[in-house]
Amino acid sequence: MNKLSIGLVAIAFSFGSVVASDVVRMGSEGAYPPYNFINDNNELDGFEREFGDLLCERAGLTCEWVINDWDTIIPNLVAGNYDTIMAGMSITEARSQVISFTQNYLPPDPSAYVALPGTDVSVITDGVIATQSNTVQSGVVADGSADLLEFPTPDETIAAVRNGEADAVLADKAYLNRFVQESGGQLVFLGDDIYPGAGVGMGVRQSDNELRETFDRVISEMKADGSLNELILKWFEGGIDTF
Amino acid sequence: MRTCAESFDSYILRSLGRDYGERLLPRGLDITLCDQFFLIASGLIWNVYFAVLAVVLAFSLATALAVGKFSEKPLISRPCNAFIFFFRGSPLFIQFFFFYSVFVLLPRQGININLVFTTLTVETHWLTRAQVGALLVLVLNTAAYTAELFYGALRSIPKGDLEAADAYGMTGFTKFRIVVWPTMMRLAWPSYTNEVIFLTHSTTLLFLSAFPARQQSGDALYYARYFVDQTFNPFVAYPIVAGYFILLTLLIIWGFSLVNTRLNRHLPKAKRQRIRFRPQYIR
Amino acid sequence: MFSFCSDPSVLPQWQWFACYLTTGTHLAFYRSFLVVITLILLAAPAALLMGFAGAIAMRSHFTPLSWLGKGYTGLVRGVPDIVFFLFVPIAIGQGVEYVLHLINCPDWDQPVRQGSDFLVCREAKMPPVGSPAWVRDIYGFILALIAFALVFGAFVANTLYGAMNAVPRAQVETAEAYGMNRRQSFLHIVMPQMWVFALPGLSNIWMILIKATPLLFLLGIQDIVYWARELGGQKTSFYTYPHPDWRVWYFLAVLVFYLSLTWVSERFFEHLMNRFNRGQATADGERQRKGATA
Structure with a gap:
């Protein structure tokens, strides 16, 4: 929502290492079920909420969700108002020029x-x-x-x-x-x-290599042990391929 | 990089649709200063369209409402009063949202009104277009504001004028046309000028509310906002809109004071009213 | 909210609605009404202060200051206010960050504006990087409040300027004849009496202020309009309370809220005007005086 947190800041230096106690702020849109939506209790819900919480748990990170308009979701990531985007965002070349993506956590979806x-x-x-x-x-x-x-x-x-x-x-x-x-x-x-996209990935700032690698590692883990597939089946009911 | 002439060609009519110039709007670093000037100017077409049509269409309605509110019969004055209160008492911004969601609910095929000899089909689906639906809301809204001004003027028509009309044996519509209406217009004209200015300003709201911009053809502020979103620099596009609107405002004041002079031409110089620019209303 | 809400899909209609209207999102919707009222209550005194300063500036004998005052009111009134509501928060936000940037990072050698980016150093971010959501919300709200104060301050300045000039000139001259200086005659003669002349204008501005509050939505604040649109939209069975597109009802509720707000204000100002006119050199005051002696 925060169009007021102004300033597209290309942060030219590293944010320092991600210590386990740091709070990682996860940006999402909250209007796109089943990917992510605000449920009737005014909480973020959906596939990405559940998956994101699992990722953080396995990576040993404390995570906090931030809701942001779709229109300004990338500028606000770059500006540092949150550290990741999980909002059903397909990995594209144009976006990759501004932010970097983890590997995809959903295969190219129809x-x-x-x-x-x-x-x-x-x-x-x-x-x-x-x-x-x-x-x-x-x-x-x-x-x-x-x-x-x-x-x-x-x-x-x-x-x-x-x-x-x-x-x-x-x-x-x-x-x-x-x-x-x-x-x-x-x-x-x-x-x-x-099939216009190359799969959905988590967006992070280009300078945040360490954070990206951390999540990349956990996503690979969850792909390998089938727990990601389980979640995909639960939320997408066969509408999206599994890994 | 485009030259200025190129961006003039590409964008000066772009607000009419993407067949009238470049299909895609300029993006990111590709945006030049001239692009901003011309595309925003192109958006003004719609501001003028909405303002002119709303003022023209609302005029008779406003007169009728004012006379209705002035009426001594509660059966007539009450509904007029309620109409005026509804549109003046709530924000125009919300009215856009509300009426858009009403228009959306109307059946697409149109409503058939059964007259005895023929069937009249009201084409309701046009109402979800800004150019029709938002115009209707603007007409109703400005009619209410204008009616209130006209009503105030009606109340202050000098008693002597009316008595003179009676002495000439004028009644009913003749009296209204020859005595009441011209005086009402003369008294209300300065504030009516201001109302027209506010209306012109408030045309900037409609593409920011519920009505969608088809093929990215919107008004001046729609494009200014587009540029600010693209460039993250509010210090160019918004001052351009501001400049255009100051010009537009001056133009309205000029045009209306010409009429004002004409309306007051029979009065001695000292008694003539001057138009003072006092925009104070926002809807 | 209620104990019977655990499985809404089997509830009879009235209970379903009782549960639906008390969900977390609806409570947030109701809270947003308070946000609007807070904004009005804070913006009104802020605008009054701005306006007072503006009017004093316009009256000033120091020419640049009076030009400043007149330029400010003229500019705000010649441009659609919505342009200011969109412009001021971004401009102030970037301005604050730029100043902090100059103070905190004097060694920074890159330009602040590069292409379409606005680059300041990390220490200059406002609100500070990593502050919790509510700090950002309040910061956004304050920027919006400043925009409202600026726009409505110009309206108020104009009204107060007019009201100060409407105080009968003879009274000020009398005061000067008694040896009061400009300041004293303003404080003791003009100030106490200007309010009755200003009240119609001020009440009008209050109404406009009320009707301008939905524009908060455009500043990205979760206000009434945001929630009405959000809750009214069609909800599929991913939600606990699925329903078709109900936006029209939500916007109707918002309309009714604003209508009652303006209706109450109108009554209040009528009452106030009656009180103020007592003992004043106005037509109504004269009538009241005659009524009292007759």
């Missing part, structure tokens, strides 16, 4: 189009497509021939399709799944899934 029933598939190339701004999906639409309609939060994109402002929405399929299931036939998937 994105899908959702529209009202009876919508023609051709809207994918020449209709109006809603996406959340600054996402890999918005990049896909901007590069294509369809009209892009951007919204700051993901649930507004769904509302835009319902009211006809957009012909379809492009988002992570895992996010869209429940909306389609629970719409009672008012929303349907359209066309084929696409």
Whole structure:
């Protein structure tokens, strides 16, 4: 939320070693179930909350979650308002120029189009497509021939399709799944899934090598012993491949 | 790097849609000063569009509401009063959010109104577009503010004018058209000028609230905010918007004082009212 | 909140709503109403102080100072206030960091603005790096408060300036004839009487202030608008209380909140105006005086 914590600071020096007692602040968006969302008790919940807590536990770190708007989530990481981003963020080349990523903790996951029933598939190339701004999906639409309609939060994109402002929405399929299931036939998937990202990773400042290596090591561990797969199955119900 | 002429070509009409210039907005380090000047200027098209149409469309409604509020019949004055209170008593920003979510709920196919001989279809889906829906909200809002000004003017119409009209045997609409309305306009004109200025200023709110900007075509402040998000430097884009709006404000004051002079031309010089710029209202 | 809330999916309707409306997120929503009221209550005196200083500056015989005062009020009123609400917090935030940077890191040799980055050293960050979330929230709130005080200070300055000039000139001249200097006549004659002339303007500004508070949302503060949008959006079964898009009801509630706030304020100011007019050289004061003697 903190647009006021101003200043994109490229920190040119190391933050020093991560001592076990240091608090690591984890940034997330909190509006993208099942990746991360604020539950009814006003707490962060979802796959990334559970996975992140496990990571910290295994790494022997004390972690604290910080909620931040998607729009400003990278600038605020760089500015030092938190130390990591876990917000369903796909690893892309453009982002890697500004921050660095751990290895991916989710394999490349499918994105899908959702529209009202009876919508023609051709809207994918020449209709109006809603996406959340600054996402890999918005990049896909901007590069294509369809009209892009951007919204700051993901649930507004769904509302835009319902009211006809957009012909379809492009988002992570895992996010869209429940909306389609629970719409009672008012929303349907359209066309084929696409795979725009290279998997979801944890973002850290480029200077924070030690922190990145710590998390990289634990992620490898959890990939190897199957505990990550267990979590993926629990939250994504087969919608995303396991490792 | 673009030259200034290139960015003029690319962006001066960009706010009309991405077919009117460069498809993509300039990003990050690619942004030049000229880009900021021209893209923000291009956004002004929408500020002027909303302000002019809202003022024109709201005018008759405001007059009707003012006369309605002045009416002695509670059946007429109460609803007018309630309307005025609703739109003046709540923030315009919230009204945008509220009406947008109402418009979203309206059926997409339109509402069929069954007249005896034909069926009239009201095309409701246009209302979720800023250019229609937000304009409607602005019209209702400014009509309420303007009605309150006109009502104040109605109350202070000199008794003598009305008695003179009676003496000439004028009644009903003739009396209103020839005596009441011109005097009302003359008395309300200075504050009406201010209302028009506030309205123009408040057109900057609508793309910041619920209404989405299709194809990234928004108003001046929408683009200024875009630049600040991209460059992290508020000291260029916001002063540019501020400058444009000061020009716009001066333009309105100039235009309206011409009319003011005309409205007051029959009065002796000392009694003429001057327009004083006193914007105080925010919605 | 209630004991029967453990499994909401099986509850009858009224109990479901009782539980739904008392969830943690809803309590945060209710708290945000207090945030708005706090902002109004803090911004009003701050703006009054700013405005008083502005009005004194405008009246000053020292020309640069009166230009400063007039320039300030003119500028704020000629530009949409929303531009100031967006500009001032960022500008002050960067300004503070820049000053701290100059003080704390004199050896820093790189320029502060590089391309699209604003670079200051680590010691100059405000709030300090690693401060907890609530410190950042309060810092953001204070910056927003400064923006409100600046904008509304200009409005107040103009009203007070007008009110000071509205105090009958003859009274000030009489005071001077009695040998009071400028300061004394201001303190004893102008100050006590200007408020009745300023009240209509001030009450108007108070209403505007109330109606400007939802703009907090644009500054990234979790205010009423933020929560109304957040809670009203469609919730899938990942949430304990799934529901369709209910934004319209939440915004309706917010509208009603603002309408009642302005309604109460209107009544209050009417009452105050009646009290203030007693014994004043205004039309209403005259009427009250006649009513009392008749």
